[in-house]
Amino acid sequence: MKQNMGSFDRGARVLGALAIAVLYFTNQISGTTALILGVVTAIFLVTSTMAICPLYLPLKISTRKEAKNA
Structure with a gap:
C-alpha cells in the first residue's frame, strides 16, 4: 500500500493516542x-x-507531501 499520511497527520494521531492513554x-x-x-x-x-x-x-485523500524530483 502507498503511504497517504503526512507528518502532521501522524503526529496529531500520536498526540491523540497519548492524551487518551493519560486519561x-x-x-x-x-x-x-x-x-x-x-x-x-x-x-x-x-x-x-x-x-x-x-x-x-x-476517498482518495493524501496528506503526505510528494517528494520533489531533482
Whole structure:
C-alpha cells in the first residue's frame, strides 16, 4: 500500500493516542468508554506507525507531501 499520511497527520494521531492513554491511567475514563477509546488509540498508533489510513484510500485523500524530483 502507498503511504497517504503526512507528518502532521501522524503526529496529531500520536498526540491523540497519548492524551487518551493519560486519561485512562489517571482514571478519568473507565468502563465502556475506556474500551472504545482504547481501540481508537490502538488504531491511531498502528495507522500513524505505518503512515497509511485505510479510510483515506476510498476517498482518495493524501496528506503526505510528494517528494520533489531533482
